[in-house]
Amino acid sequence: MASALTDKLSRLVKEMRGQARITESNVQDMLREVRMALLEADVALPVVRDFIARVKEKALGQEVLGSLSPGQALVGIVNRELAATMGEVDDKGALRAPADINLAAQPPAVILMAGLQGAGKTTTTAKLAKHLIDKRRKKVLTVSGDVYRPAAIEQLKTVTAQAGAEWFPSTPEQKPVDIARAALDYAKKHFFDVLLVDTAGRLAIDEALMREIKDLHAALDPVETLFVVDAMQGQDAINTAKAFKEALPLTGIVLTKTDGDSRGGAALSVRQVTGAPIKFAGVSEKIDGLEVFDAERHAGRILGMGDIVALVEQVTAGVDMEAAQKLAAKVKSGDGFDLNDFLSQIQQMKSMGGLSSLLDKLPAQMAAKAGQVDMDKAERDIRRKEGIIHSMTPLERRKPELIKATRKRRIAAGAGVHVQEVNRLLNEFDQMQGMMKKMKGGGLMKMMKRMGG
Ligand code: GDP
Numbered sequence: 001m002a003s004a005l006t007d008k009l010s011r012l013v014k015e016m017r018g019q020a021r022i023t024e025s026n027v028q029d030m031l032r033e034v035r036m037a038l039l040e041a042d043v044a045l046p047v048v049r050d051f052i053a054r055v056k057e058k059a060l061g062q063e064v065l066g067s068l069s070p071g072q073a074l075v076g077i078v079n080r081e082l083a084a085t086m087g088e089v090d091d092k093g094a095l096r097a098p099a100d101i102n103l104a105a106q107p108p109a110v111i112l113m114a115g116l117q118g119a120g121k122t123t124t125t126a127k128l129a130k131h132l133i134d135k136r137r138k139k140v141l142t143v144s145g146d147v148y149r150p151a152a153i154e155q156l157k158t159v160t161a162q163a164g165a166e167w168f169p170s171t172p173e174q175k176p177v178d179i180a181r182a183a184l185d186y187a188k189k190h191f192f193d194v195l196l197v198d199t200a201g202r203l204a205i206d207e208a209l210m211r212e213i214k215d216l217h218a219a220l221d222p223v224e225t226l227f228v229v230d231a232m233q234g235q236d237a238i239n240t241a242k243a244f245k246e247a248l249p250l251t252g253i254v255l256t257k258t259d260g261d262s263r264g265g266a267a268l269s270v271r272q273v274t275g276a277p278i279k280f281a282g283v284s285e286k287i288d289g290l291e292v293f294d295a296e297r298h299a300g301r302i303l304g305m306g307d308i309v310a311l312v313e314q315v316t317a318g319v320d321m322e323a324a325q326k327l328a329a330k331v332k333s334g335d336g337f338d339l340n341d342f343l344s345q346i347q348q349m350k351s352m353g354g355l356s357s358l359l360d361k362l363p364a365q366m367a368a369k370a371g372q373v374d375m376d377k378a379e380r381d382i383r384r385k386e387g388i389i390h391s392m393t394p395l396e397r398r399k400p401e402l403i404k405a406t407r408k409r410r411i412a413a414g415a416g417v418h419v420q421e422v423n424r425l426l427n428e429f430d431q432m433q434g435m436m437k438k439m440k441g442g443g444l445m446k447m448m449k450r451m452g453g
């Protein structure tokens with residue numbers, strides 16, 4: 001899935017090369033791919049629409065700097081905007097880490113956990129207990145208000161022990177609000193810093209569930225009300241988030257199961273709908289599988305981009321597909337391959353960011369092989385050849401057979417090389433021309449395609 005998008009984006013990046021500015025026309029195709037990527041990652045449609053509109057506004061008319069193509073620049077804008085939407089930004093618009101759990105309350109600070117059944121509430125309750133014990137040296141009590149599933153109460157007991165926190169017993173006969181009040185009372189008497197309240201979830205939103213959790217909120221007055229949501233939840237995440245936001249003043253989000261194989265678009269939808277910060281991400285089933293949410297990393301994941309994209313872009317950005325295709329058409333039509341074509345090949349090699357920088361990006365095995373070649377010398381060589389061809393007249397480039405002794409001397413002098421070097425280049429060109437004739441049947445096109453990605 002990720003690699004398909006990678007291919008598409010890099011193709012578009014290539015097509016946009018050479019245009020100096022992001023415009024209405026060149027941005028269209030790119031944004032269509034981004035929209036598809038977001039939908040594939042399960043970002044809800046209205047959120048996608050909003051997002052695309054914002055990116056377009058930011059991107060249009062932006063000058064593209066230096067070696068970037070409009071396509072690359074747009075990828076950068078999309079990535080930054082995604083991260084900024086899911087993450088927290090400071091006054092200057094720079095991304096910053098989300099705030100840790102707020103404990104600024106008369107102890108015990110109460111944390112209420114909300115979310116659908118199976119979202120990972122119980123697991124996350126224990127993970128947070130461990131986090132508060134290990135990182136903030138707090139004395140933590142947990143309690144379950146899930147009176148509908150005795151197994152859920154037992155589950156909390158087990159994971160609380162793993163976290164090294166204390167568990168407050170409850171039974172299915174009790175009312176959730178009574179359980180919560182008793183736990184709060186106990187926590188006060190025994191000087192706990194934090195009380196984590198796990199709640200019942202349903203498979204879908206229902207009135208009774210929402211009333212119950214609202215009552216719990218009113219009784220406990222929690223300093224944090226965390227919405228726990230499964231990163232693998234698809235388009236429906238937006239509706240779940242809406243329902244919980246309407247019922248409760250959410251203060252934060254925990255995105256669970258980010259170790260799954262979904263692209264995690266729920267994060268964007270949920271962040272947008274609730275306006276609450278995504279504080280943590282669940283990264284495994286284990287008790288220590290909780291990390292501070294990293295918006296930048298998650299943005300890359302949603303777009304399906306990684307190191308591969310960086311590599312593909314560097315390699316393909318240097319290849320002028322239009323020129324390559326013209327050349328291929330020329331050979332095919334039998335028009336012949338001249339020194340202008342030879343020059344453009346040389347220049348393409350050069351514009352691939354330099355041979356040695358490309359070498360850094362190759363897989364180790366290939367790099368070791370390529371490393372046996374003296375890269376500096378190869379690059380110097382390319383520059384000299386370029387110099388020689390530049391010293392020729394347009395006619396000489398088109399008809400190299402005209403280049404006899406006196407012309408060779410003039411060219412050599414112009415390029416500051418020996419005549420032998422001009423001879424060597426003409427020999428190479430002869431060989432290349434012979435090869436091109438053999439490949440007339442379309443072999444070159446295939447070769448160029450391979451080069452172009
Ligand atoms: P609850 O019904 O909301 O309390 O959900 P649970 O805490 O029982 O979690 C449901 C399932 O999801 C359990 O099998 C958990 O082990 C699993 N789970 C929760 N969080 C994560 C996570 O971050 N990564 C993975 N891989 N599994 C998780």
